[in-house]
Amino acid sequence: MYRFLLKPRWLALHLLVLLLIPAFVFLGRWQYGRYEDRSAASELASRNLAAAAVPLTALDRPGADPPAAARHREVTVAGRYDPSHELVVRRRVQNGRVGYYALTPLITAEGAAVLVNRGWVPMGATATAPPRIPPPAAGQVALTGRLRQAETPESTGIRPLSGLPAGQIMLIDTPAIGRAMPYPLFGGYVELVEQRPAAAAAPAPVPPPDVGGRGGLNLAYAVQWWVFIAIAIGGWFTLIRREARDLRAGEGADGGAGGGRPAGAGAPA
Numbered sequence: 001m002y003r004f005l006l007k008p009r010w011l012a013l014h015l016l017v018l019l020l021i022p023a024f025v026f027l028g029r030w031q032y033g034r035y036e037d038r039s040a041a042s043e044l045a046s047r048n049l050a051a052a053a054v055p056l057t058a059l060d061r062p063g064a065d066p067p068a069a070a071r072h073r074e075v076t077v078a079g080r081y082d083p084s085h086e087l088v089v090r091r092r093v094q095n096g097r098v099g100y101y102a103l104t105p106l107i108t109a110e111g112a113a114v115l116v117n118r119g120w121v122p123m124g125a126t127a128t129a130p131p132r133i134p135p136p137a138a139g140q141v142a143l144t145g146r147l148r149q150a151e152t153p154e155s156t157g158i159r160p161l162s163g164l165p166a167g168q169i170m171l172i173d174t175p176a177i178g179r180a181m182p183y184p185l186f187g188g189y190v191e192l193v194e195q196r197p198a199a200a201a202a203p204a205p206v207p208p209p210d211v212g213g214r215g216g217l218n219l220a221y222a223v224q225w226w227v228f229i230a231i232a233i234g235g236w237f238t239l240i241r242r243e244a245r246d247l248r249a250g251e252g253a254d255g256g257a258g259g260g261r262p263a264g265a266g267a268p269a
Contacts, residue, residue: 035219048072049146049211056114070147078140080141115189137199
């Protein structure tokens with residue numbers, strides 16, 4: 001009855017199902033892994049944002065990248081801004097608008113500097129025109145900000161561009177930026193949250209990260225791929241049963257058609 005399963009078209013179907021099942025398993029595991037990564041990152045950011053601020057030197061030092069576990073942790077640092085080495089970071093979106101980040105070195109009493117993202121400013125008249133940036137506060141300041149790791153193309157999806165106007169960059173790549181600075185730079189940078197004394201005018205503050213999304217969509221996708229496994233297997237068995245039923249029905253019809261009185265038989269005497 002089931003010898004039809006060895007026909008070429010059925011062998012092709014078996015092979016397709018056998019290929020789909022591990023593919024769906026892999027895709028489901030991949031999405032579940034993304035769900036776990038995003039959940040862990042969201043939980044870490046939530047804990048760090050809620051934690052009390054610590055001195056910058058407790059988590060970072062010149063020439064070394066801060067640990068990933070310290071991302072978004074609030075730190076405190078004091079020093080003097082160096083506006084002569086200020087940079088603007090291109091293509092940064094805030095509130096649906098494209099603009100720049102104002103990145104200004106803050107020189108500490110020890111002589112090292114930390115890059116401070118003072119906030120966002122809108123684009124100038126053209127894509128290459130320098131934006132209008134409020135100057136940093138003069139004199140000694142003490143600030144609190146969120147510690148961030150140096151940006152890379154892999155972590156941001158942003159690719160560096162050549163031929164940019166002087167003072168404009170694409171990435172907050174502290175090792176690369178530090179090579180052009182006259183003082184050592186801390187490995188990470190700081191997103192400004194609060195400063196004392198406050199500047200008379202300042203860029204728009206960078207909002208804290210959104211920690212609401214914990215990868216729920218990825219979890220839904222993972223479950224979806226695994227449901228597809230059941231659908232593939234269920235569809236496979238359904239097609240087999242339907243084919244077997246049709247064959248049995250055909251054989252029954254053939255038997256019924258030949259089951260009457262032989263042709264030419266005479267009437268009973």
